[in-house]
Amino acid sequence: MGDRGGLLDPLFHNMPLWLLGLAWFGVCLLAREAGVQLYRWRKARNPAIGENSIAAQAHIVAAIFGLLAFVIGLTFSIALERFDTRRGLVIEEANAISTAYLRSSLLDDPNRSLMQKTLRDYAQTRIAPEGIWDEQAEAQMKLSLALRTQLWDQTRTAVFPVRETDMASYFLETINEVLNVGTRRQVAARAHIPTRIMDVLFLYIAVAASVLGYMLGDQPGGNREATAVLLFLFSMMIITIVDLDRPQAGALQVPQVAMEELVATLQRDAPPAAARPPP
Template sequence: MNLLPKLPLWLDGIILVLCCLLSSEVGQWLHRKVSAWRPDKREEQGRLDMEGFIIGSVFGLFAFIVGFTFTIALDRFDTRRVIVSEEANAIETSFDRAEILDDAQRFPLQIAIRNYAHTRISPLGTWDAEKQAQLERSQHLREQLWNVTRNSVLPYRGTDLGVSVAESVADVLNVGRRRELAGTAHIPDRVMDALILYLITSSALLGYLTASQPYRLRAASSLLFVLMALAIVLILDLDRPRGGSILVPQTALENTIADLDKAVLPARPAQPLR
């Protein structure tokens, strides 16, 4: 279960801060009730030392959980970034190897590779119907590319040249599938839910332990809530490859496509999608 719906990141941040403030108020209310029922008669200095130890331990563990979750999100981001470069290299390699074929086999294959490459630049911004249509067109062209490859290497079957060209195109298709899978991989919901629940519980505990402290200390805890919410929002941003503000650069693919467009190929009417 995902406790934080797929809302805009700024709205997620506001919701987290409000939850922290509300939890802190609940903790302060609970402290007043407990104090009225069972007054604490320990020495003030000893009590403050114990409260400081508890607060430090709780938020130290929170920092560990945030760091662990951030590492997961950053690893997934790095994976998506590397795959873009891998796909650009695979497309360029397959296009160059197709250059060795005779014109009758080379031109259809290079045209198919170039058409497919144009659909591999990931759209920026939130995911919508237009971008979903681009993904579906890319998947259709992937099937078309393999059919063209099979026909182009048929005269060279059993030769090293045919195997080399077929393998290079297969690498293009495989890395494309890996990239699409990486774009749908997210931090497990249980991990994010545990992080958010820990944040809310820690806020309530902080409110409970600082209820009897001066107002300026309790006001400073509000700034702490904002900082903790920002840390979680950053994790959510990294975990949203299709809708976050931290996006994977497409420079490698853009440069590759620009090079492919410089190649002089015969005009070929676009085939309707089926």
């Protein structure tokens, strides 16, 4: 599970991504300007400071931003791997519930009807449990856990009379898979990049921006525009990482097609509701 309690944890999980991106790009620009002002202050006190080798400065800046690119790439790979894990678990859980539903049709009534209804209700609660945990998501998860307990109780009742048969073994294996995948998906939904890593990454890019401004100093040309574009690109990559770490709250959402199609299929298979008697 992702580490919580980092310095910028509220920003990573609560602030809108577009606002977080703009705020951080502004911080990078301010850090760059702070570096420029530090250079000018030192040059005013020591005019010989501007005689440093431009080639040496280029090597220093290249090393700093090369390491930054490596750290961003590593963090991006972690976020992408966790996103792919969440996406794969949706398909895996949909297949497990579908298999359990089909095998439950081999049971006798009333066990068959009860278990299929529970599986239909349970599948409905498994649509998009990933993402930021608000009150609605917590309520949905509590209902899912209650249905999971109910599903196991109904399974035990259904297979107990035939517990020594192969059918009981196959059916128990299927239900266990449904419960296990549900637990793994629940854990994966709350697994985030440790926020201390993100704290260090944000701090590093701020320091790198200030060093960049210091190295450029008051050199003429379009350095400000070029460095602004560079800092914008780095900020955009970090926001993409944060977006991947918010699987249902940003532009990059975990696809729920497999679970939605399963729910639609199970609802079509549901028996029609009993008609109410006339008043």
